[in-house]
Amino acid sequence: MLLGGSGEATASGGIDPSRMYYYAFVVNTIPVGVLGASGYAGRELCSLLMQHPRFNLAFATAKDQRGDEVKAGSRHVEFVDGAAADLSSAALIFSALPHGTSREWVDRATAAGARVVDLSADLRPGNGTKGIPYGLPELDRSGIAGADVVANPGCYPTAILLALAPLIRQGLVAAGAQIVINASSGVTGAGNAPRRDMLFAEVSGDYRAYGVGNCHRHLAEMRSSIAAIGGDASLLFTPHLLPVARGILATLAVPLVRDLANPLRPFLEAYANEPLIEVVAEPPSLRDVVHRSVARISAVAPSGLDRPMLLVFSAIDNLLKGAAGQAVQNANIMFGLPETMGVPS
Amino acid sequence: MLLGGSGEATASGGIDPSRMYYYAFVVNTIPVGVLGASGYAGRELCSLLMQHPRFNLAFATAKDQRGDEVKAGSRHVEFVDGAAADLSSAALIFSALPHGTSREWVDRATAAGARVVDLSADLRPGNGTKGIPYGLPELDRSGIAGADVVANPGCYPTAILLALAPLIRQGLVAAGAQIVINASSGVTGAGNAPRRDMLFAEVSGDYRAYGVGNCHRHLAEMRSSIAAIGGDASLLFTPHLLPVARGILATLAVPLVRDLANPLRPFLEAYANEPLIEVVAEPPSLRDVVHRSVARISAVAPSGLDRPMLLVFSAIDNLLKGAAGQAVQNANIMFGLPETMGVPS
């Protein structure tokens, strides 16, 4: 088009500049597919891909909900059965299949010649898999660009690791420190399979902890990631269920080696050039981040304690920075596209 | 039977047993008043008092909302201006006035000959006042019965102290331990004064921390109470705002001196005979406790840590066990009535 000048858009004289915005650069579109597209993260992912300037959603698979559609503006895609999808037709495949069932499809996809972003927990650090790059770009971009397969992080680990990494890397966390993490998530984190305990009449007006006793499956992922950046700390992680559709807020109490003059400084330094991390003075709120693929982080030094501690807050949209948005961010890196292309910020 | 003391109702004589329930014992009713009745706690209190078998709500005062009514079934009471209330007409006055303005009215009420339950923070431990019994009966009933003035605890302290006291008293908390407390409250905790940040459109779908940095005014109350029972621990307390009308859930990470074979045991022992404390195996949920003046407590030993820790959960209705219900419980004790009379459990 532009290069050859043959397309509809030509930059010749006499053009009406008010129409120019509408020149679409539909060059080199990259065919992509989504496996397990009918969950909340899968639907969000389809919606992002349908509006992405360079990725073209070739297929989206679902099991129970095949035949359903997901829409983005005037565009829509219909879910097909996994068996009906031609994996080789896609240059990139996103797997949003349930934990435990994804790994097999990742193998099929790579065998068919596609690169993969896996949103399940199957290939993440701590799950017995080695050598798969972990797709948390703000922690480590190096392995993502060249990878054939990227393990997209869990929602809780995304919020929590982004809050901890700057402190660990800057040597501020005491060796062997006991870090206490409370986090609260909206219900889309539990998926859209019909469950009595997720009915509106059950969740409305309620709030409770779950997975208590430090046994959440995301712990292995967090511990491995912390070890990978040299951290030596013990995590006590307690998730809670919020009566909201989306969003995660994590509140972390972190023992430090010394008091900080400016509690925000480690984060401002670490994330100075990150377009999707917002370091703010006020504690973040879910409303600041929902429908956006960003993490918003704040920190404050608690008063009245007899040892150095930092209170850190980290908020994300569990479906975007915690899942689909980050998956697109990783895919952009893999394909040499601008990292935030098609990622709502 | 009553007169003859036989102790059981019998359907002898020509009496119609189906009507028996309707004999009302309207003897010795005790006239009570409520100051600052138009807030959420005040309204809840009026509602309880209008249904109480022995207290008779003589007046309820309000400022901006005078003329308004609160109803309970077919009964209702109209708010009058504070100046219009005859304090001496009440044997007992509840003050639900705002913090800072209550103390003056407590003095007026006692001068008028009334006993007082003060729901404000003005007379609570840690606020520079000494000798006023603290109305958390499950911790210490001794001073309440004979008191002329009782300081009704704050909502957060109620939930948190009931979770900590058994551990402290049984010597299970390490000296100088750093206890990390995250708590989340429904919006009625913020009162019903018109505020933009409490509008439905602002709170719906949101969740955030507030009063961060260990500076919440309830901290002094908690520290004093812990010291009073011999505790030597440091508290890091972070409150959060939930998009629900009522309820508080506190999640506490408590360093222990040793691991516990049964994490529930300290609570089962301490509260074996308490009618308004429920010790449960599953982490409590707001729905378990709202509209009830109880505290529901659970505990679990977290796995994977290298030191003894206990995770404790405590849930209450902030307007009942955290305010109005506890106020009635205290009033019952003060007047020699059964402690749970008219207290919804």
Added chain:
Amino acid sequence: MLLGGSGEATASGGIDPSRMYYYAFVVNTIPVGVLGASGYAGRELCSLLMQHPRFNLAFATAKDQRGDEVKAGSRHVEFVDGAAADLSSAALIFSALPHGTSREWVDRATAAGARVVDLSADLRPGNGTKGIPYGLPELDRSGIAGADVVANPGCYPTAILLALAPLIRQGLVAAGAQIVINASSGVTGAGNAPRRDMLFAEVSGDYRAYGVGNCHRHLAEMRSSIAAIGGDASLLFTPHLLPVARGILATLAVPLVRDLANPLRPFLEAYANEPLIEVVAEPPSLRDVVHRSVARISAVAPSGLDRPMLLVFSAIDNLLKGAAGQAVQNANIMFGLPETMGVPS
């Protein structure tokens, strides 16, 4: 006094008046059972019965959720399989079984000698059944007291018939009038079976009509009941689903034969002595009626029209006046007890 029939309690003798309230009249308790107790209406019903002064909940059955419990204060009942319930052990059986499956159990219960309140639609007017009294006491109490089986009304019909009956009976509705009824219900009206479209993440923030096109199964029930009181009107009924747990609000546009000087008058006259109907000047709100077994009704004459119309509002709690509360009200009538005994108002 009781035995002697003096009719008032006196605090003579050595009795401690402060304890008097606690004499329980546990005479002649009536054993009752609940079939299909695990739904929202069934659970609410169990909760009411466990606190009822005269009914004693002997058993409660459930299928999928057997083994579950429902609690009311310190009391609780465990759901058993229907086959395990001894129907003959109950003087009264409530059936909260699903529509279509209830009739068979009603027959078994009556064969076992029990009287029945059927909360399903199976025996209601318009469903091909004749001679079963319709349990909307404010419309017609006559047949209920002596009945062996009572058909408890649907939630929408309760709200709507209470709004229409006074107008019809007083001859105010034009013959052949087209009445337009919009009603909105909380999600408990849809039951607690797991359904994707009832998940919190689906219902939160949403509102929509359903069963559109005048095809709701409650229409036959309403039409029969209106015909039974001499009405000759056409109903256009559109239900909507609200993002709230409980409550129904119906808004009715009713063509009248003439303008009314006082739009409330027909209702004030019809319901002057009804303890569970509240006729009010302001349009009722769900919050006015939830957790109460009452109907709150208001009416206003719309301005700017060229024909006589009345706008009527009717609000109930779908689980109480629309189901379980009304079932207890009917049961009280059947057993000669005070009509509001154990019915929250």
Added chain:
Amino acid sequence: MLLGGSGEATASGGIDPSRMYYYAFVVNTIPVGVLGASGYAGRELCSLLMQHPRFNLAFATAKDQRGDEVKAGSRHVEFVDGAAADLSSAALIFSALPHGTSREWVDRATAAGARVVDLSADLRPGNGTKGIPYGLPELDRSGIAGADVVANPGCYPTAILLALAPLIRQGLVAAGAQIVINASSGVTGAGNAPRRDMLFAEVSGDYRAYGVGNCHRHLAEMRSSIAAIGGDASLLFTPHLLPVARGILATLAVPLVRDLANPLRPFLEAYANEPLIEVVAEPPSLRDVVHRSVARISAVAPSGLDRPMLLVFSAIDNLLKGAAGQAVQNANIMFGLPETMGVPS
């Protein structure tokens, strides 16, 4: 830029096509201002304008909330006092001032040489103003393009007129028909001024009618608009308040001159080429339309009636198609831009 080839973007060979999307056509940006920007509609409008390809937000004014900011991604604008805004610096001014105070500022803005989209009710039909084009493009685009001032429709009228106009224009509504309209709106329709009755604790779980008796100020606007397209019908309009942040659903019962073989046909024909109107088979839901500037309309012929009636459903986002989105749509038309430019669909 492109035309002169001097800019950063040149379409020479060797270019990396993956970067092409990022050529920005920042030509001929049009400076715009927003008056009364701190309300919900004003904030939404600022957010849209900050992301609009051709409009450039030069200033946004507010009174109580001046100094506040509204953000869209990495961009933000600070509210200034109205007196501080240079009206002549804008080619287009949006007024989102309160009803009654807007007209004066519209005059000032036009005197300063700016064109105006007025979101208040001040200049809408039925309010005594003549000759101001009504900005509901799907009804009549003719006057908008050349107008200096456009009256942006109210939220309820937008939903309702889009549902009625096709029926009226196609002669399907009986002369003198009594149309019954029930509509429900999210709380942002009430603005963000602090009000006790709009607190989360008041609205949560509630639903009620307001402005009852056919006296809502939007009625004049609807009646005038209907008369303008030749309608002769009587409206009975009852608004309700929903416990959701945003969205309006209107349910209309419309007497027709005859039954329709296909109830959707009038709408499919009228809106065949409208990019922002969605005619659908299923009754629309708020979730279908929130965060989108579209109207979704459905219709069904009710069964069991003895006269021709149509039930029509119309759903919009009150802040987008009902306010800010439609304002941008009108502005696009006024300035010869593509009608949906920067309008989320």
